Amino acid sequence: MKNLLFLAIGVILLQTQSIVKAQEKKELPEYQYMHMLSQDEKDFKGRVGKTFTETDPPNGKVRNIAEFEPMEGVLVRYPFGIPMTLIKALADKDTVITIVASDSEENHVRDQYETYNVDLSKCKFLHAESDSYWTRDYGPLFIVDGNDEVGVVNFMYNRPRYNDDEIPIHYADTFGLKWYGMSVVHTGGNYMTDGYGASASTTIVYTESEDEGIPQDTVDKRMLDYLGIHKYHVLDDPNDTYIDHIDCWGKFLGVDKILIRSVSESHAQYDELEEMADYWKHQKSSWGTYYKVYRVYTPNDQPYTNSLILNGRVFVPQSGYEWDDDALDVYRNAMPGYEILGFTGEWLSTDALHCRTHELADRNMLQILHYPIKGYQDYKSSYQLNVEVKDLSKKGLYSDSLMVVFRVNEGDWKEQLLNNNESSSFSSEITNVSEGDKIEYYIHAADSSGRSENHPYMGRFDPHIFYAGGNLPYLSLSHNELTFSTDNTSEVEFTIGNEYSEPIEILSITNDFYGCTVDSERNYEFPLALKTDSLLAFTINPLETTNSKGYITDTLKIETVDSIYQVVINTDESFIQTIDQSPKITSKIYPNPFSGKLTVHLSTAGISHFISAKIVSLTGATVDYLSVVDKDENYLELLWDSNRSAIKQGVYFIVVEYDDYRETFKVIKQK
Secondary structure (H helix, E strand, O other), rough: OHHHHHHHHHHHHHHHHHHHHHHHOOOOOOOOHHHHHHHHHHOOHOOOOOOOOOOOOOOOOOEEEOOOEEEEEEEOOOOOOOOHHHHHHHHHHOOEEEOOHHHHHHHHHHHHHHOOOOOHHHHHHHHHOOOOOOOHOOOOEEEEEOOOOEEEEEEEEEEOHHHOOHHHHHHHHHHHHOEEEEEEEEOHHOOEEOOOOOOEEEEEHHHHHHHHHOHHHHHHHHHHHHHHHOOEEEEEOOOOOOOOHHOOOEEEOOOOEEEEEEEOOOOOOHHHHHHHHHHHOOOOOOOOOOOOEEEOOOOOOOOOOEEEOOOOEEEEEEEEOOOHHHHHHHHHHOOOEEEEEEEEOOEEEEEHHHOOOOEOOOOOOEEEEEEEOOEEEOOOEEEEEEEEEOOOOOEOHHHHOEEEEEEEEEOOEEEEOOOOEOOOEEEEEEEEOOOOEEEEEEEEEEEOOOOOOEEOOOOOHHHHHEEEOOOOOOOOEOEEEEEEEOOOOOOOEEEEEEEOOOOEHHHHEEEOOOOOHHHHHHHOOOOOOEEOEEEEEEEEEEOOOOOOEEEOEEEEEEEEOOOEEEEEEEEOHHHHHHHHOOOOOOOEEEOOOOOOEEEEEEOOOOOOEEEEEEEEEEEOEEEEEOEEEEOOOOOOEEEEEEEHHHOOOEEEEEEEEEOOEEEEEEEEEEE
């Protein structure tokens, strides 16, 4: 009996100790973590970064390592958020490091890996407590510091998940890397970088840091000091979802390449996503060229941009839709030479493959940095290439493997050794260039650690390309500027021609028109390859050219791979006076803005016979017509039921036409 009593007391003591330890370990209430913040986490959000340790920034010039640079592996977490088929594929060529909480968990994971034929020789384990499997969001950011050593930058994870927040430090300590604590509230799914000092995030990096008393200018300063980011694109989230992560709609595919999701015109976020694509088209990359913007169609919010780039392979989430294969083709087109692989899983539009994996920088990478010559250049008989090559392994470079590989006018590839100027600085010249030559080239290097790299990453599959002067491709425009006046009050014929010897790819034709539209008898679809001696024909209509306060100036933008053409459209004073003297329609439009139905009352005294009232988009397309509810010789009542045509939100113009008169009104359609 006494033994039973002691046993009962012992059990009670053990249970009490377990409860106390559990209470010490977890101050947050118990619940199942989700990608989005739970209500409990929102209540505790003021405790973000409770365990965070700030340090001084790295010494010297710092460079943030991009996802498409050399990696030594990928970080995942058990319990898993990714299918075993993906883990097996990752381990076929790269090291998989799995976060486990204990030896028993490691043994259990090893058993699972063995069952699914995962190559255990490619598997390592990081023993650490964790709260969730979103290694992308809380995982380490990697840098090369001023001593040419790869290090880890930790940040204040934007969720009160203290175990997750410590993972970058556990990784650095386990694998022998220096780590630095950057006091910025951030999340990896909302961050991408190009390796040359340019990065991008949505505005939550500012708002969530401000919640912790860190102002915007301090965020920017710390991004520069700890990561070397001198050009930070901080943008409104075009998806308008709870997560506001950039990898849900965009991805750097290279230093000068970016992928942006696209949707149908009826999609609620169509305008925002088109504006985002347009933003990047007009930004210059770190290489001084305009970004090449690729679009992947996601009509049902498929997470195709939420992919992982890892050492020449791209792992793309697939959802079983008819657009899956098209998405893979977009990657193949944008990233020649890469192996593009699709994987199904329990993916969400806001949480997919990229969110649940994290690439791990090669600590001993062979680093090639080069600002390439690209596009159309002024003619010279020779062009100098400057390159920086560093073997971070400190094993030594192979001098006979440091070279520029190039070809002229798609001839045979030639190799030419780089000249060592000093330390890690190298150069070479491509000589005997004739005017009009097309030169393709890449840099190659190897070191005694066994590493061999190219710049750009895929070498001859996707080389740098430039043209040495010659007859440069140039569009011929019928008008460089248009002015509407009393002598020119109606539509103008406008043409775009190609007099170059090769087709010119026109990426888009857009405008920021307030009062004019561009119409065509053909429905041109862009991008479009305009053949030699061919024309695109448009009609420019001055729907509304001015108001009593002065001029309205519009701009037509034509974008090609290498240039952006702008046609300015003006009104002059005589035209303003003519319009001021013309008959006016007294109008009452309500409600404006509106969401479903819009009513228009017009007083039309002195106006000739009514013809029609149509709805015109900002791009000049007629999207619908208003119905006549009531009219007489002095009065007109119109109705627009936008629900019948599934009209998306945005700015539209109501164009009312009579025999010899036209009036335009601006309206705003809401959700």
